[in-house]
Amino acid sequence: xxxxxxxxxxxxxxxxxxxxxxxINLYIRDKEFVTLLGPSGCGKTTTLRILGGFExxxxxxxxxxxxxxNDVPPYKREINTVFQRYALFPHLNVAxxxxxxxxxxxxxxxxxxxxxxxxxxxxxxxGFEMRDVTSLSGGQQQRVAxxxxxxxxxxxxxLDEPLGALDLKLRKEMQIELKRIQQSTGITFIYVTHDxxxxxxxxxxxxxxxRGDIQQIGTPTxxxxxxxxxxxxxxxxxxxxxxxxxxxxxxxxxxGHDFACVDEGFGEDTPVDVVIRPEDLKITPDSEAQLxxxxxxxxxxxxxxxxxxxxxxxxxxxxxxxCEPAGKTVGLSVIPYDIHIMHKSVPTAQKMEAAN
Numbered sequence: 115x116x117x118x119x120x121x122x123x124x125x126x127x128x129x130x131x132x133x134x135x136x137x138i139n140l141y142i143r144d145k146e147f148v149t150l151l152g153p154s155g156c157g158k159t160t161t162l163r164i165l166g167g168f169e170x171x172x173x174x175x176x177x178x179x180x181x182x183x184n185d186v187p188p189y190k191r192e193i194n195t196v197f198q199r200y201a202l203f204p205h206l207n208v209a210x211x212x213x214x215x216x217x218x219x220x221x222x223x224x225x226x227x228x229x230x231x232x233x234x235x236x237x238x239x240x241g242f243e244m245r246d247v248t249s250l251s252g253g254q255q256q257r258v259a260x261x262x263x264x265x266x267x268x269x270x271x272x273l274d275e276p277l278g279a280l281d282l283k284l285r286k287e288m289q290i291e292l293k294r295i296q297q298s299t300g301i302t303f304i305y306v307t308h309d310x311x312x313x314x315x316x317x318x319x320x321x322x323x324x325r326g327d328i329q330q331i332g333t334p335t336x337x338x339x340x341x342x343x344x345x346x347x348x349x350x351x352x353x354x355x356x357x358x359x360x361x362x363x364x365x366x367x368x369x370g371h372d373f374a375c376v377d378e379g380f381g382e383d384t385p386v387d388v389v390i391r392p393e394d395l396k397i398t399p400d401s402e403a404q405l406x407x408x409x410x411x412x413x414x415x416x417x418x419x420x421x422x423x424x425x426x427x428x429x430x431x432x433x434x435x436x437c438e439p440a441g442k443t444v445g446l447s448v449i450p451y452d453i454h455i456m457h458k459s460v461p462t463a464q465k466m467e468a469a470n
Contacts, residue, residue, distance in 0.1 A: 118180075119144040119269065119302055120165065125174035127160055127326075134160050136326040137174070142304065142319075144269075147296050149305045149313040152323035153349070158306045159274055161323075165304060166195045166272050192269040196276050200259035202247045209234075209243040212261045233261040236295060253284045260295065270302045277312065289315045310350050314338065322346050344459040347389045354395070356428045358388040358455070366455060369405060369427040373448070377455035387456045392420070392433040394452035403445025405430075409438050 120142040127135040135157045142148050150158035163169040164176060167188035175182050183191060202211050209230050216226045234240050237257040242250075247258060256276055263271055273292075277285045293316045296303045307313055313320050314334045322329045322337060322345075330342045341347035344355050358368035360380040366373050368388050380386055400406060407425035414420075418433045423444060430446065438444050 117144055118142070119146075119178070121175075121177040121180075122161070122165075123175040123177065125161070125164060125171045125176070127157075127164065127169065128172045134326055135164075135171070138326075138328060140321060140328065140331070142270075142302060145300050145302055147293065147303045147305065147316055147318045148321060149307060149317040149319070150321050150323060151307060151310065151313040151349075152329075153308055155325075156323040157326040158308075158323050162195075162272050162274055162304065162306050165270075166193055167191050168195075193272060194263040194266055194268040194270075195272040195274065196256075196259050196263050198275045198278050200255050200276075202255060202258055202262075204248050206247070207243065208239065208245045208247055208250070208258055211247055211258055212265055214262065215266045229265050230261075233265045236264070236298065237261045238291070251284075252280050253288060256280070256288065257291075260292075264295070264299060264301065268301065270304060271296075273303060273305045275307055277307075277309075285312075286315075292316060314350075322349065324349075340454060341389060341456065343456055344387055344389075347387075347454075347456065352392050352431060352433075354390045354392065354428070354430050356388050356390075357458075358386050360384040360386045360455060364450070366453065369425060371404065373404065373453055374450040375453040375455060376450050377453075380455060380457070385458050387458050389454040389456060390430070390448055390452060392431040393418070394448055395423075395430055395432045395434075396447050397432065397434055397436050397438060398445045398447045400443070400445045403447055405446040407444060407446060409440050409442050409444060412437065412440055 118141045122138050122140045125135055125138040138161060150161055152158050160169060164171055167186060170184060176184050212230045212233055213226050216229060234243065237260055239254065239257055247255060277288055280288060289312055305316065317334055319331065320334055320337045321331050324345055330337060330346045337346065337350055341350060347353040347355055356368055358366050360366050361372060362382050363378040364375055366375050366388060405425050407423040410422040410424050412419055412421045418435055419437045421432045421438060423430045423432050423446060
C-alpha cells in the first residue's frame, strides 16, 4: 500500500461566519487517483483550493509528507492545478504555453524542448507545437492545460471539474485519457466533480461530500454497492430507498414480506433503510415473484427501459431490457446479494408505517 502523501486533519473553513467545511479528515496516498464528489456547495472545490494553497483553513492542518504546509504559498508547493477554465495564454502557441513555467525556472532551451516534446506525446498532441491555442477544440485545449501543469513535474495535480465544458462524447474519451495519463506519470491526481459517472470511471478512491462533511470514502465498487447512508445511495446512481425492519442477521422485512439478504450486525427488529438498484430488480412471472406490481410508466433510455412499478407499499424504479406496457401487472424479484441495508438516516413514523 502506498504511503500517505497528504493528510487533511480536522480542516474547517468559514466564510463570513458560515461553515463551508465542518472538520474534514482525509488522507491521500502517493500515486492515487482521488475524486472529491458531491453536489454544488458541498465544499469539494474549497477543499481543493485549500490543498492548492489558494485558501487558508479557518482551523486544522494540511500535511504534505508529514510537514505542515498551511502557510506555504501555491508556487512553493509540489502541487499544480488545472482549472475548469484552462487559462491558456492566447498570444502563445501550444509549445510556448506548455513551456511557460519552464522558462520562468530558467531551464536550458534544450531541456525545455525535450520536456515539451515528451508532454505533447503524452497528451496526444504531437505535431501541434506551432498551433495557435485559440484554433484548438475544447478537448485539445484541455490537453494543453494538463501538459502545462504536468511538465512542471508536480507530485500532485489538482483538477477542478476540467471536463465540464466538453460535450458528452469528448467527456467520455477524456475520462479514459486522464486515467491513462495518471497511470503513466505516477502523479497523484485529486479530481473534483459532481458527475457520478466521471468519479466511477476514473477513481481509485471516491470521497463523497455533502454540506461540508465527508459522507463516505471508498473504492468505486464499494461506494456504488455498499452506500453507508441514503444520501450516498441516492447521489451515486439511481436507487430505490425504502424503509425496512432488520429481523435478524441476513433477514430483512419490507413491503410486507421477509427477504433474505447478506447483511449482518444490525441487531434484531431494528429499523433500517433498504437500498435496491433499479437494474437489480428482475421482472419475473407472477408464480416466481416476490412482489407484484403494476407498470405505471415506461421510458426508453437507449440501453434499457426505465419503468415505474407500483406495488402495494412502494413504487419501484426498474431498469430492464424487457419492455412491459403501462397498466400491465408484473412480478418483481431480487436476489439476497442485491439487497443493501443501511442504518436509518432520519427515522420517521410515516416510514415505519410503510415498512409494515
